Amino acid sequence: MADNREITIxxxxxxxxxxxxxxxxxxxxxxxxxHLTGTHLGCEHGVCGACTVVVDGEPIRSCxxxxxxxxxxxxxTVEGLSKGEDLHPIQEAFWKNHGLQCGYCTPxxxxxxxxxxxxxSDPTEREIREAISGxxxxxxxxxxxxxxxxxxxxxxxxx
Amino acid sequence: xxxxxxxxxxxxxxxxxxxxxLSPNVRILAGGTDYLVDLKHTADVPKTVxxxxxLPELKGIDEVDDGLxxxxxxxxxxxxxxxxxxxxxxxxxxxxxxxxxxxxRNLGTIGGxxxxxxxxxxxxxxxVALDAEVNIxxxxxxRRISLTDLFVGPRKTSLKSNELLxxxxxxxxxxxxxxxxxxxxxxxxxxxALVNAASSLWIKGGCFKDLRISIGAVxxxxxxxxxxxxxxxxxxIDEKLVKEAGNIAxxxxxxxxxxxxxxxxxxxxxxVLVTRTINAAIDxxxxx
Numbered sequence: 001m002a003d004n005r006e007i008t009i010x011x012x013x014x015x016x017x018x019x020x021x022x023x024x025x026x027x028x029x030x031x032x033x034x035h036l037t038g039t040h041l042g043c044e045h046g047v048c049g050a051c052t053v054v055v056d057g058e059p060i061r062s063c064x065x066x067x068x069x070x071x072x073x074x075x076x077t078v079e080g081l082s083k084g085e086d087l088h089p090i091q092e093a094f095w096k097n098h099g100l101q102c103g104y105c106t107p108x109x110x111x112x113x114x115x116x117x118x119x120x121s122d123p124t125e126r127e128i129r130e131a132i133s134g135x136x137x138x139x140x141x142x143x144x145x146x147x148x149x150x151x152x153x154x155x156x157x158x159x
Numbered sequence: 160x161x162x163x164x165x166x167x168x169x170x171x172x173x174x175x176x177x178x179x180x181l182s183p184n185v186r187i188l189a190g191g192t193d194y195l196v197d198l199k200h201t202a203d204v205p206k207t208v209x210x211x212x213x214l215p216e217l218k219g220i221d222e223v224d225d226g227l228x229x230x231x232x233x234x235x236x237x238x239x240x241x242x243x244x245x246x247x248x249x250x251x252x253x254x255x256x257x258x259x260x261x262x263x264r265n266l267g268t269i270g271g272x273x274x275x276x277x278x279x280x281x282x283x284x285x286x287v288a289l290d291a292e293v294n295i296x297x298x299x300x301x302r303r304i305s306l307t308d309l310f311v312g313p314r315k316t317s318l319k320s321n322e323l324l325x326x327x328x329x330x331x332x333x334x335x336x337x338x339x340x341x342x343x344x345x346x347x348x349x350x351x352a353l354v355n356a357a358s359s360l361w362i363k364g365g366c367f368k369d370l371r372i373s374i375g376a377v378x379x380x381x382x383x384x385x386x387x388x389x390x391x392x393x394x395x396i397d398e399k400l401v402k403e404a405g406n407i408a409x410x411x412x413x414x415x416x417x418x419x420x421x422x423x424x425x426x427x428x429x430x431v432l433v434t435r436t437i438n439a440a441i442d443x444x445x446x447x
Contacts, residue, residue: 002162003164003165021162022163023163023198045196046192046262047349049260052262059261060266061262063195064191064195064196064266065266066188066195069188069191069212133260134259134348134349135260
C-alpha cells in the first residue's frame with residue numbers, strides 16, 4: 001500500500017513543498033520532485049558519497065535519508081553553492097586545479113568540502129583527505145581534488 | 160524499495176505504545192545507514208516503518224547517579240565531539256571515528272549500531288570492555304541488561320519486537336578507566352573491520368586489575384575473552400604475559416574464512432590487536 005505525505009523542506013534557502021511517497025529517498029525527492037539534478041545518485045547504498053547534501057549544517061548521504069525524514073529541515077545542494085553566475089570558491093578551485101574529469105562525483109565532493117571548510121578555516125592536507133574519505137572518485141585520483149580544497153581554504157579564509 | 164506506511168511518533172512513550180500495538184509488523188528506523196540499505200534490497204518490507212530519529216528522549220549524553228548515560232539516538236559524530244565522552248571514555252571517540260565516513264557518522268546512531276548487531280560493529284568492543292549496560296523499554300516497563308546479553312547472533316539481539324533500546328549506561332566504576340580500541344580493516348576509510356578489539360584495565364600494585372578484553376568480527380557476536388582476562392588478572396605487568404594473553408584470546412574466537420581475509424590471517428590479527436590494546440591501556444594507566 002503506497003503511503004504519501006506532504007513535506008516541506010527548505011532547499012537552498014527556499015521552502016519547497018511537495019507530495020511524496022514515503023519510500024522515496026531525499027536524493028530522489030531533490031532530483032525528481034524539485035528537479036535539482038545536480039545531486040547525483042551513484043551507488044545508492046551509502047558508500048560512494050556522490051549524493052552528499054548538507055542537512056542542518058551536516059553533510060549526509062541523501063540516498064540514506066527518506067524524503068519524509070527531511071521534512072522541516074534545511075538542505076543545501078550543489079545548486080546552493082554558487083551565487084548566480086559567481087562560483088563558490090570551492091567550485092572555482094576545482095575548475096582551476098582540474099579537480100574533476102567526468103564530474104559524476106563532483107557534487108558530492110563540493111558539498112562535503114563546503115561543509116568541512118565552513119568549520120575548518122585552516123585545514124591540513126591530512127584533514128582534507130580525512131574529510132573526503134567518504135567520497136569516491138574513479139577518474140582523477142584525489143591529488144587535484146585535495147589541491148583544490150587547499151586552494152579554496154586559502155580563498156575562503158581571506159574572504 | 161517497496162511501499163510501507165511511515166510513522167513518526169513525537170515521544171518515547173508514544174513510540175513504545177505504537178510498538179506494542181503494531182508489532183511484529185513494524186520496524187524501527189533511526190539513523191538509517193544500515194536499515195535503509197536493507198530495505199532497498201529486501202522483498203520483506205514491514206507494513207510500517209517507525210522513525211525514531213528525532214525522539215528527544217533518545218538524545219543526549221549525561222552524568223547520572225550510576226554512571227554515564229548515552230541516549231541510543233546519539234550519532235557517532237555527537238560521540239566524537241562530546242566533552243563527557245572525552246573525559247570518561249575517550250576510547251569511544253576513537254571507535255566512533257573508525258565507523259563509515261563523515262556522512263554516515265552524522266546519521267548513524269550508537270543504539271542502531273548495537274541493535275543491528277553485525278559481528279564487525281565498531282561500537283561494540285569498547286563498550287563491552289567498559290562493562291556497559293543497556294536500558295530496554297517495552298510496554299511492561301524498563302529492563303536493564305548487560306550489553307553482552309543483548310548480542311545473540313549475527314543481526315540478532317535479545318530485544319523483543321515490541322521493545323526499544325533507549326539508553327546505554329557506562330557504569331561509574333568504568334568511568335575514566337584506561338582503555339584502548341583498535342580496528343584493522345583493509346583500507347583506512349569506510350572499511351569493515353577484519354578484526355577489532357578493545358581492552359580496559361586498572362593497575363594496582365603493579366598488577367592487572369579488572370582487566371577486560373573484547374574482540375569483534377571474529378565470532379557470531381562481539382565477545383569478551385574471559386580466558387585471556389583470567390590469565391592476566393592479578394598478575395604483574397609483563398610484556399611476555401600480555402603476548403600470551405593475545406594467543407589465548409585466539410582460542411576464544413571463531414573467525415570466518417571469506418573473501419576479505421582467511422581464518423588464519425584473522426587469528427594472527429586477534430593476537431596482535433589484543434596485545435596492542437592491552438599495552439596501550441597500560442601506557443594510559445597510573446602505575447602505582
